[in-house]
Amino acid sequence: GNSVTQMEGPVTLSEEAFLTINCTYTATGYPSLFWYVQYPGEGLQLLLKATKADDKGSNKGFEATYRKETTSFHLEKGSVQVSDSAVYFCALSERGATNKLIFGTGTLLAVQP
């Protein structure tokens, strides 16, 4: 079945450090890929998405590229801020099927000043 494997956390970084959170997936067909962020005490917010191979999603300085050949969708940011501290979820959805999201386990990011 479809699945998402995500880098284990927690990840602790200093402000302005470079961030990478690895995400790989297993899926039949051509899934859409997403990164969601969950700030403390809140629900999920869509951070970025990519709907086909080689697409790059970007938002708020975060980027991720849909790599079909490596079945990956790694999240990167060049310079993290304390306000980026949150849990990040990688997810996939098979377009045209149920559209349900299959999530990775989440990665807790803690950015220290």
Next chain:
Amino acid sequence: EAGVTQSPTHLIKTRGQQVTLRCSPISGHTSVYWYQQALGLGLQFLLWYDEGEERNRGNFPPRFSGRQFPNYSSELNVNALELEDSALYLCASILGGTIYNEQFFGPGTRLTVL
């Protein structure tokens, strides 16, 4: 434009009781998804409603059920509560027919079962 809303925010119940959670999708969205975020288990798909019908359910027992109303709002019912039902329950809505299947999430209802 208002986002997805959920009520109540928090809920405390005891084992064996029943609970109803509510979700109002974004205006114009016709599909509603329910997810459970339990500690240590991550986010799990529960149910999908579209145009008033249950379209798909995840690997949960039948005591998890729900419905969708003509205005596209939705209820999630959980009967015979068990301790492991303690979780954050998230509702998401989607614009039906879109090929980009982006789901918008509500803030969630935190259920504690004692």
